[in-house]
Amino acid sequence: MREFPRHVWRYVRSAPGTYVWLAALFVTTIAMHHMSPEFEGEFLRQRSTNIHELSHNPVRVLISSAFWIDGGSWWPYAALYTVFHAQAERWLGTLRWLGVCAAAHVLATLASEGVLLWAIRHGHAPAASVNTLDVGVSYALAGVVAVLTYRIPTPWRLPYLFAVLVVYGTPLINGRTFTDLGHFVSVLVGLACLPLARTAAGQVRPPARP
Template sequence: MRIVGGLSRVWAYVRGAPGTYVWLGVLFVTTVALHHMPPEFEEHFLRRRSTNLHELSRDPVRALVASAMWIESGHWVPYAFLYTVFHAPAERWLGTARWLAVCALAHVVASLVSEGMLLEAIRRGRAPYAAVDTLDVGVSYALAGVIAVLAYRIAAPWRYAYLLAVTAVFGLPLAAGPTFTDVGHFLAVLLGLACYPLVRGRGKAWNPKETLAGLRG
């Protein structure tokens, strides 16, 4: 009975975040597909689904959507963990529509701004022209935005410790030879924090102290 009860709770949790787990399911399918591709074909295939300058100039909507459906590393399990820890709680808290709005804002704006900066670097001769076809797929910008917006789910003063950790994770790379991707990640964090209007009226902030007190009781 305990096993059945545990499975029921897991299923209830998954049903509370349908967007998260449908997206994760798509990533599982595409990751399996990548593993069955010839190695010499895989990179070319992913480039066609990248948010690089070449693909954005051809069909920006298709490029932005397609790039969010693939994992460049080919490792799905770490993303299953990250989606469960960050995306699922955010969707259950905000609702699917608002959660999706945060994801879309972070993914689209961070992708366009970082690629715009790369284009300017190419024009000024600071980056090679070949960079227009850089491999750039993945879900990390959306994830960074959601990680940031979750700060509003946590009560003060715990919120500030969380924000400090998030700032360190995404900000330190900017101080050590930043890439355009690093800039995109940090921008996605700022975009997530800018989504404060979406969190209003979404219930009381979680207080870790109250949770610990309840466990002790």
């Protein structure tokens, strides 16, 4: 029993970026629980990657939006980060993993908000949508889930990819929200990160000292 905390700490240290990010989400989630509903809505809207904020403070909101969860519990994210993010970071390395997360988060946000802007200008969405609430970590998670396709052994790779496409593609058929579009774009970005996966797979570790 004495060894268990040591093993846990060793596992956490193998994916430092994942668990630092998860710890930040834990702190911000606690902070949100102490906000009034009115203050929370306005607070998150100022850190949201909506059209209004992207046109005024793009860099700030693209970064800040990735550290807040719009309602819900923190614990499911602890499980998802451990299952997907930690595995990807250990495989790709922290910098490559972070690159996948950033690319999926940024490109999916710009794509979904760009389509929303087009919809507003053509009367398919209300003008008030420029201030919609859009924070969270799901785009980065979808990108990492997708890039892990290249980590799955060959016999199971296609079934895994099929499952990913079904999970993220079905909402586009049924619901077709701009967030659903963002998730699917994130998956495509993750799949496009094959060069990073090949680089990680081709790394040669130095032999261990006797």
